[in-house]
Amino acid sequence: MATATDVEQQAMRRALEAARSIPRALPNPRVGCVILSPDGTQVAVGHHRGAGTPHAEVDALTQAGDAARGATAVVTLEPCHHTGRTGPCTQALLDAGVARVVYAQSDPNPVAAGGAAALQAAGVEVVGGVLADEATELNRAWTHAVTQGRPFVTWKYAATLDGLSAAPDGTSKWITGPAARRDVQRFRAECDAIVAGTGAVLADDPRLTVRDEDDMPLPYDQQPLRVVVGETTIPRYYRVFDRVAPTLMVQSRDPEVVLAKLRDHGVHHAWLEGGPRLAGAFWAAGLVDRVIGYIAPALLGSGRAALEGEATTLADLRPIEIDDLTRVGPDIRIVGRPQRAPREEMD
Template identity: 55%
Template structure:
């Protein structure tokens, strides 16, 4: 199973489909074939492993299939993996995580009904980590939301005169670009689109576009100018005419978006936090003091310390002179959640 996890991690972090790995074993533990899912529209891990075994001239009848996610039981872009495994003659299927997607789940039941021995929940905690943002997105029927902040040590994203490039180092900015290349969509407000004219692309260290470019999502009612850089090379431009974060996520969920990166500045970040729709925060902090200027997060409706949105740190990563803190909100902000709206203002594309 651990080898299957390693294979799964080779698949893309972005896209509507999960990262899945599969290993086929003979009764004596000899490897017969292995595979992983390479992205939407490509063979699933089980089918890839069966194809690998065929290429090696291996007979998989009576074998064990070890797979990181329950084999699917429906026809989508590809056929059901449960039927492929049954047709191959495997005798046993070992699963780490049961599929929470009601459209795809049921493979374990289908295999068991046909006489295949099925074991689920093997190293499930590790399996869930491999699935990453995809798993909570499917469970909640909405995209996983990461809010990105890049600020000075005293929590400022711009100096009093509005200058902000660059607060963080090139090392931190490249890390942020690599994060963009792993998500399905980047969200900003119309204020950012109009004032900062961002491109919202994911770029390599050499300045070239990453192979994968996320959707560029602009939230609000004002028009994006025809000559804006958002119309240039990069991901598809999507305009969602609302100030309600929940409506934004509904629209992106309909597009099978699993992971959203909110980069829209203090006001947009605050709106998602107030709505209780933030799953993690990536805070890039530079050892710089400004003393004044725009705050990293807008008004959260917090009147007293007891109402603060508290975060649980999960990881601290040194990035050159800067530090990245990855944290999870301990609980959603309270009554303001139901009425949170985005009022767009200017912010920089990245800092």
């Protein structure tokens, strides 16, 4: 069985960098591609920029031109073998005369899968699974949505050291500092929906948008869908109804209903924030896939907890596996993923 060379491994890392160069390509995956000449020289680097734009392979092949003939394509995702808004990447690679394809993650989408087999049948040498874990993590939310049939859910919250996200009067704005609030925008930009409960919207009148370093909203076509969940009426003058971004009202607090609505709207990655009751419902249903918490070095003493639930004993404790722990200004950011089994089942 053929294996990747050291040069191809290095090229795959460059392809992963290219894929990371844009925060979001949803509803498509982020993909990068490097074209190597027969002697291992890098000829071109391409990446996918979003639905309707050329796939990474086509972007790189266009840059390479005639130099792609006899070359190796190193791509972070198995080349697609179907026609959607664009043609199949397998055919583009064959038309360009590529002799070898090295890919990382196998395509989990049954509609687009089969590219490796098609290329091999056409006489192209194919090597798969190179840095597959890194490539899969890059598209963790997209892969989850494709394989699980529902959006990936990131729950973000901000709290004091004593675990409170709002004062007794319900106010919750600016628990964390400016650096943390800017940091949130980077993560928000990865998602294609921002979800909040009606209570949080009424209390804080949030914009629920992605903004730049100058606190200016990104263009409309780059904004995630704003989703307001609950049965309480929100006055039309609230900022969530402005023309900066699209807005969807979901008159239910049932997480399964909410996610089904989002799936029907083509959402792959939902950013859940605003409302400990809504977050608690998702948490209790086991529908939180990633947690991002910003902890401020401050104490309230009383107020609303960041999460409301029905736990009655320590046996209900659900640990979080921490992936990253970083200081952001004076605050601390914790990124982790819930462990599905209760603690006593893991001991």
